[in-house]
Amino acid sequence: MANSTSGDSVTSRLVRVLETFTPTRTAQTAAEIGRRAGLPSSTAHRIVGELVDAGLLERDDDRRVRVGMRLWELATRSSHALRLRQAALPAMERVQARVREHTQLAILEQGEALFLERLSDPEAGANITRVAGRLPLHACSSGLVLLAFGDRALQESVLAGPLRPLSRRTPTDPAVLRRKLDEVRTLGHALARGYVEEVSTGLAVPVRDEGGRAVAALSVVLPHDSPTELALAELRRAARSTERALAHVR
Amino acid sequence: MANSTSGDSVTSRLVRVLETFTPTRTAQTAAEIGRRAGLPSSTAHRIVGELVDAGLLERDDDRRVRVGMRLWELATRSSHALRLRQAALPAMERVQARVREHTQLAILEQGEALFLERLSDPEAGANITRVAGRLPLHACSSGLVLLAFGDRALQESVLAGPLRPLSRRTPTDPAVLRRKLDEVRTLGHALARGYVEEVSTGLAVPVRDEGGRAVAALSVVLPHDSPTELALAELRRAARSTERALAHVR
Numbered sequence A, B: 001m002a003n004s005t006s007g008d009s010v011t012s013r014l015v016r017v018l019e020t021f022t023p024t025r026t027a028q029t030a031a032e033i034g035r036r037a038g039l040p041s042s043t044a045h046r047i048v049g050e051l052v053d054a055g056l057l058e059r060d061d062d063r064r065v066r067v068g069m070r071l072w073e074l075a076t077r078s079s080h081a082l083r084l085r086q087a088a089l090p091a092m093e094r095v096q097a098r099v100r101e102h103t104q105l106a107i108l109e110q111g112e113a114l115f116l117e118r119l120s121d122p123e124a125g126a127n128i129t130r131v132a133g134r135l136p137l138h139a140c141s142s143g144l145v146l147l148a149f150g151d152r153a154l155q156e157s158v159l160a161g162p163l164r165p166l167s168r169r170t171p172t173d174p175a176v177l178r179r180k181l182d183e184v185r186t187l188g189h190a191l192a193r194g195y196v197e198e199v200s201t202g203l204a205v206p207v208r209d210e211g212g213r214a215v216a217a218l219s220v221v222l223p224h225d226s227p228t229e230l231a232l233a234e235l236r237r238a239a240r241s242t243e244r245a246l247a248h249v250r
Helices: A010-019 A030-037 A041-053 A069-077 A080-099 A141-148 A152-159 A174-187 A229-249 B010-019 B030-037 B041-053 B069-077 B080-099 B141-148 B152-159 B174-187 B229-249
Strands: A057-059 A065-067 A102-109 A112-119 A134-136 A190-193 A200-208 A214-223 B057-059 B065-067 B102-109 B112-119 B134-136 B190-193 B200-208 B214-223
Touching (some): A010 A030, A010 A041, A010 B041, A030 A041, A041 A065, A041 B010, A069 B010, A069 B069, A069 B102, A080 A112, A080 A229, A080 B069, A080 B080, A102 A141, A112 A141, A134 A141, A141 A174, A141 A190, A141 A200, A152 A174, A174 A190, A200 A229, B010 B030, B030 B041, B041 B057, B041 B065, B069 B080, B080 B102, B080 B112, B080 B229, B102 B141, B112 B141, B134 B141, B141 B152, B141 B174, B141 B190, B152 B174, B200 B229, B214 B229
Antiparallel strands (some): A057 A065, A102 A112, A102 A214, A112 A134, A200 A214, B057 B065, B102 B214, B112 B134, B200 B214
16 A cells, blocks of 8 residues: 555655645645645545645645645644744744744754744845744754754765855855855854845844754844844843743743 | 445545554553454554555554554645644634633534644643534534524534533533524624633634634633633634635635
8 A cells, every 4th residue: 555665655745745835825726635645546546635634734715725724733732843833932022023024943854044033124125935934054043053053074065066046145155164164163153145135134043952952043134235243142042941941942 | 445324435444453552542552453443453553554665554562553644744735624723823823822721723623512623822721622623512702603694503413412511511401502602693702601611612613614603713721700802803804814814715
């Protein structure tokens, strides 16, 4: 029935179905899902039907399906994502109240920065990150912090490339990136002016465990030429506060 | 391979595995999962192995597994839960900054109130709700609002009971609950003094769609005898703001 080594177990097909849903593609027909997941139409219809029966997908009025509230509930209620963001949220709210720009929480996930939370001031500027969205590690301040205070092997793997640019200012030269990571370790924070978008500057600090490893990054996104002193002081305070809160929930 | 009508499809077994994880049981061995899900040990081990391969579960150092970050990401990034909470969050932050008590967002899910978001002031009092947690509709202010401004058939089904109490003050008499729902519709908000816990009072307002149906409830949890005027004014403003934000993201 299932064969996990071939990569084509029922579970893996189910994941392929779920992966066809994205922030901008929230409703699809079973036929569309099958095409995008590379599954035969009959298989796609059957899996979608089972997921609907289980409440993991929900049917629309017009025969399209969406990610179900039940899937969100099961994925969230006992997740590390929830514990981390509950530990960080009060501190993030203070940062946002003082700095009044986008305030973000990210972790390392499968070699990328995964954003667990984002608070946005209605007046704040451009920011392409989303909750549950990802960015490459070398191309954003959160990723630089996760990389600089992370696993040595991961650093070498990222430095080995490819280092794809998001903007003209994203570092794509391994030597430049290596110096940048040294700088991040020395300063204890990462400043990424224009790396993600030329109009904005990312500033991130690590949330560290007892061993000094970054378990998360707290960051703000500022307009490109903003001063960073206030934001840096607030982020550092928020990181300490999150570390204390995490020590309690463990 | 799969039989969705028998309720024992691969998908439904996978859901039974995921359901064994709760806010207080975040790490389990495959054997524990099998026992709690009512699955043969070999089946549990195989499904857990497939879920780990797919990244939906993650292995601990000590052979236990946890809900994986990948599952959270897939369940969240295109979910209605995320859209709703992103629409409500700025307004909730204002409520919390003014009222300085627990501020919550709930929706109707499978006949219960499911809490999508909770902001808590470090100084705020007791509150048993959690993000991705549930409460019975008749027993909390959010549920009363979702019920009063919801589907008539659902109201009758809840009124038909059983109406289990959470505290000595939870309404368990259908006639009392029916009058309460009338009151909620008349006033446009629900006040639940001591329904969930005797020490606290819930106050909720509906977030409504164009047809007047409650799509969500915004609520605060106050100490039992608190005045409610400020909180009510703030909640009403937050509901209007959330309704406007939702009109944009649809």
